[in-house]
Amino acid sequence: MNSADLGRRVGVPSTALFTDQYELTMVQAALKAGTAGRHSVFEAFTRRLPEGRRYGVVAGTGRVLDAVENFHFDDEMIGFLRQQDIVDEPTLEWLAGYRFSGDIWGYPEGEVYFPGSPILRVEGSFAECVLLETVILSILNHDSAIAAAASRMSAAAGGRRLIEMGARRTHELSAVASARAAYVGGFDATSDLAAGFRYGIPTVGTSAHAFTLLHDTERDAFRAQVDSLGRGTTLLVDTYDVTEAVRAAVEIAGPELGAVRIDSGDLLLVAHRVRQQLDELGATGTKIVVTSDLDEYAIASLAAAPVDAYGVGTQLVTGSGHPTCSMVYKLVARAGSPEPDAPLVPVAKKSMGAKSSVGGRKWAARRVDEGGVAEAEVIGTGAVPEGLVGRELLVELVRGGVVVAREPLEAARERHVSARAGLPMSAMQLSRGEPVIGAEYV
Numbered sequence: 001m002n003s004a005d006l007g008r009r010v011g012v013p014s015t016a017l018f019t020d021q022y023e024l025t026m027v028q029a030a031l032k033a034g035t036a037g038r039h040s041v042f043e044a045f046t047r048r049l050p051e052g053r054r055y056g057v058v059a060g061t062g063r064v065l066d067a068v069e070n071f072h073f074d075d076e077m078i079g080f081l082r083q084q085d086i087v088d089e090p091t092l093e094w095l096a097g098y099r100f101s102g103d104i105w106g107y108p109e110g111e112v113y114f115p116g117s118p119i120l121r122v123e124g125s126f127a128e129c130v131l132l133e134t135v136i137l138s139i140l141n142h143d144s145a146i147a148a149a150a151s152r153m154s155a156a157a158g159g160r161r162l163i164e165m166g167a168r169r170t171h172e173l174s175a176v177a178s179a180r181a182a183y184v185g186g187f188d189a190t191s192d193l194a195a196g197f198r199y200g201i202p203t204v205g206t207s208a209h210a211f212t213l214l215h216d217t218e219r220d221a222f223r224a225q226v227d228s229l230g231r232g233t234t235l236l237v238d239t240y241d242v243t244e245a246v247r248a249a250v251e252i253a254g255p256e257l258g259a260v261r262i263d264s265g266d267l268l269l270v271a272h273r274v275r276q277q278l279d280e281l282g283a284t285g286t287k288i289v290v291t292s293d294l295d296e297y298a299i300a301s302l303a304a305a306p307v308d309a310y311g312v313g314t315q316l317v318t319g320s321g322h323p324t325c326s327m328v329y330k331l332v333a334r335a336g337s338p339e340p341d342a343p344l345v346p347v348a349k350k351s352m353g354a355k356s357s358v359g360g361r362k363w364a365a366r367r368v369d370e371g372g373v374a375e376a377e378v379i380g381t382g383a384v385p386e387g388l389v390g391r392e393l394l395v396e397l398v399r400g401g402v403v404v405a406r407e408p409l410e411a412a413r414e415r416h417v418s419a420r421a422g423l424p425m426s427a428m429q430l431s432r433g434e435p436v437i438g439a440e441y442v
Contacts, residue, residue, distance in 0.1 A: 016095075016131075027131065035126060036125060036126055040333070044122075045118055051322075052432040052433065053148060055112045056113045059109060071099075110412035116358070117364055149322070150182040150316060152296040161308060162182075162188050162309070164312065167191060179201055183413060187316075222249055257286045260274060262290050363392055365388035366391055366393060367391070373423070379439050380442040
């Protein structure tokens with residue numbers, strides 16, 4: 001819930017064309033039919049978690065708020081829509097004055113969710129709400145997938161430092177969003193400077209194999225790096241022979257050497273050998289960082305290794321095999337007429353398959369047992385039961401078109417730690433399984 005997370009503000013271009021054409025053609029038809037102004041309630045949710053996942057992680061909420069604020073059609077966009085004959089002139093006139101004026105409630109960023117959880121609720125006229133569908137889903141589906149992968153990796157790391165380094169493995173703008181989502185999910189730093197600039201995430205990085213290969217000898221490369229970055233730097237030791245490199249690294253930097261990085265080979269075996277060698281050379285405080293196409297399973301397999309930090313790229317920014325959360329954005333209630341006081345009517349798609357949904361404006365609360373551990377996601381459309389009052393999950397994000405819930409990114413990160421800690425212990429298992437708690441509709 002942020003715009004540059006209360007730190008450095010970076011201009012965001014209009015998000016109005018980050019949408020599908022049928023959103024605009026629906027608005028045109030609704031305007032002509034006189035139904036565009038009907039008060040409507042849309043909800044974003046997922047019918048299932050990715051296969052094998054025990055919980056989901058809400059991420060991207062702050063970016064959604066930025067997108068809603070910046071959803072407007074400028075003259076150039078209106079000209080494009082006119083030239084392409086996307087919609088008619090009355091609709092273009094309506095779009096030219098568009099600003100979202102409704103309300104948005106949702107799970108706060110960093111919270112966990114389950115199938116059926118009403119992760120985001122958008123209310124306003126049908127026309128103004130339906131336009132936001134694509135951009136909201138594109139942000140939530142991407143960021144929540146990355147945050148869920150990051151959370152699993154964080155749980156597997158058991159408190160060891162995690163570095164996001166996937167910028168070269170995805171689209172340049174996705175890389176920034178991925179670093180942000182990974183930070184929410186438990187990562188400690190990123191190699192991506194754009195993410196550091198925009199969101200204030202700590203950035204790290206020293207050198208690649210190319211720097212070693214540039215120099216006549218590995219010692220020359222190490223000496224140049226230490227002379228430039230200091231003895232506390234991290235030296236990459238697997239370009240040639242690891243044993244020789246570690247020896248040279250300590251001789252050049254001394255026992256004050258910050259860390260060595262291992263990027264290939266049998267990481268479990270090599271890490272043990274390097275730790276022993278470092279200790280024998282007196283560099284007992286030098287840390288070991290491992291990289292090399294890690295995922296949560298590889299991280300878990302290194303739990304017994306003397307590793308201090310993990311660098312993760314490809315598997316993180318692709319959601320560790322699940323690059324989307326399959327969230328949908330559905331109309332769940334609408335007024336029977338455009339009148340301001342018209343009562344809401346629950347609506348829902350009926351389907352022969354697995355695409356049915358539950359109508360009505362929903363609340364959600366998490367019921368916990370005597371030990372404070374979650375045991376059910378309770379979802380309803382009426383009054384909140386007395387025993388769940390105060391445990392509601394949705395918070396107000398936008399009121400009358402104005403964002404009211406900005407917060408530092410650190411708050412979302414801390415919230416996730418707390419939310420994950422409140423789940424049953426089986427949530428941390430990497431083996432395939434069902435969601436750790438289910439939905440109860442009341």
